[in-house]
Structure formats: structure tokens, C-alpha cells
Amino acid sequence: MRYGRMLGSAVMGLVAAGLLGACAGTGGRGMTAGPGDVKRGEYLFNQPGFGGGKNGKSCAACHPGGRGLEQVAARYAGRDAELRSMVNRCIRMALKGEGIRDDSQAMADILAYLRSLGG
Ligand code: HEC
Missing domain, CATH: 1.10.760.10 (Cytochrome c-like domain)
Structure with a gap:
């Protein structure tokens, strides 16, 4: 049970890290506004x-x-x-x-x- 929960939170941690990574990726590319029109x-x-x-x-x-x-x-x-x-x-x-x-x-x-x- 204990082990299961630890595994669970480890998986959640990985998922969260993955999501953060994905966001950071698009966030970094977010500065794509062209010159003002x-x-x-x-x-x-x-x-x-x-x-x-x-x-x-x-x-x-x-x-x-x-x-x-x-x-x-x-x-x-x-x-x-x-x-x-x-x-x-x-x-x-x-x-x-x-x-x-x-x-x-x-x-x-x-x-x-x-x-x-x-x-
Ligand atoms: C309800 C009235 C109102 C609306 C709607 C409004 N403003 Fe203003 N705005 C003002 C007032 C009052 C000031 C401050 C006094 C001034 O500088 O004219 C101001 C100031 C400004 C300034 C600074 C002017 C300066 O010389 O420092 C800018 C830039 C500006 N508004 C842009 C906008 C933009 C863009 C919009 C639309 C998103 C907008 N305003 C909508 C009332 C309004």
C-alpha cells in the first residue's frame, strides 16, 4: 500500500514534469508576435x-x-x-x-x- 502510493506519486511527478516541460516548450516559442500592424x-x-x-x-x-x-x-x-x-x-x-x-x-x-x- 505504502509502496503503491509512493509509486503513484512518482508517476504523478513524472506526468507533472512532462506537462511542465511541454508548457515550457510552447511558452518559449510563444514570443512569435510579428511586427505590429x-x-x-x-x-x-x-x-x-x-x-x-x-x-x-x-x-x-x-x-x-x-x-x-x-x-x-x-x-x-x-x-x-x-x-x-x-x-x-x-x-x-x-x-x-x-x-x-x-x-x-x-x-x-x-x-x-x-x-x-x-x-
Ligand atoms: C471609458 C473611457 C476609456 C476607454 C473605453 C479607454 N480609455 Fe484609454 N484612457 C482613458 C482615460 C480617462 C485615460 C487617462 C487620461 C488620458 O491620458 O487621456 C486614458 C489613457 C490612455 C492611454 C495613455 C495616454 C497617455 O497619454 O498617457 C492610452 C495609451 C490609452 N488610454 C489607450 C486605450 C486603449 C488602447 C483602449 C482600448 C483598449 C482605451 N484606452 C480605452 C479612458 C478610456
Whole structure:
């Protein structure tokens, strides 16, 4: 009985290690977002439900046509991490969404769009 349980947990351990290994594998390859695309970013910006938003609003509800965000490119120059967290803050607070991953294609696209607004 004792032995059986030890064997059992050893097997579970192996399974868990295998799963972790598999996750680490795909996680490592997860950074596959291509360069940000302004057009796709603009589409997402105007899309209700973006980032899992639950109140039917899009980013454009408060920033129509990106208005008010013209300074973003200059203000966040070289500060991608802060801009990404600003985007997720607006998704969570303003759209009642879950947010998007920093390394997702959607994030790359929305940043490209935001950075295009200045000029
Ligand atoms: C309910 C209204 C509302 C919605 C919807 C909203 N925002 Fe905001 N956003 C604000 C407010 C308020 C601020 C802070 C004041 C400001 O800088 O305009 C802000 C600030 C920002 C900033 C920082 C601006 C700066 O100059 O520092 C970014 C970037 C931004 N929002 C992007 C987005 C994105 C992307 C979305 C959609 C996911 C979005 N916002 C949706 C209200 C909103």
C-alpha cells in the first residue's frame, strides 16, 4: 500500500514534469508576435469586446479616432512596457476586459496603431 502510493506519486511527478516541460516548450516559442500592424491595430481599437471587454465599449468610445492619444508616441518613446500596461489598464478599467498578453500579436498591433497617431 505504502509502496503503491509512493509509486503513484512518482508517476504523478513524472506526468507533472512532462506537462511542465511541454508548457515550457510552447511558452518559449510563444514570443512569435510579428511586427505590429497599424491597420490591424486600428481595427482592434474600434472593436467592442477587445481584450475580453464585457461592456460593449471599444477604445474608440473614449478616444474617438485616437483623439487625445497623439502624444503617446513621444511620451512612451522607448517605454513599451509602460505603454503596454496602460493599454491593459484601459482594457480592464474601461472595457471591463481581462487584458491581453504583452507578447501577443494584438498588443504589437495596438502599439503600432497608438504610435502612428502622432503624425
Ligand atoms: C471609458 C473611457 C476609456 C476607454 C473605453 C479607454 N480609455 Fe484609454 N484612457 C482613458 C482615460 C480617462 C485615460 C487617462 C487620461 C488620458 O491620458 O487621456 C486614458 C489613457 C490612455 C492611454 C495613455 C495616454 C497617455 O497619454 O498617457 C492610452 C495609451 C490609452 N488610454 C489607450 C486605450 C486603449 C488602447 C483602449 C482600448 C483598449 C482605451 N484606452 C480605452 C479612458 C478610456
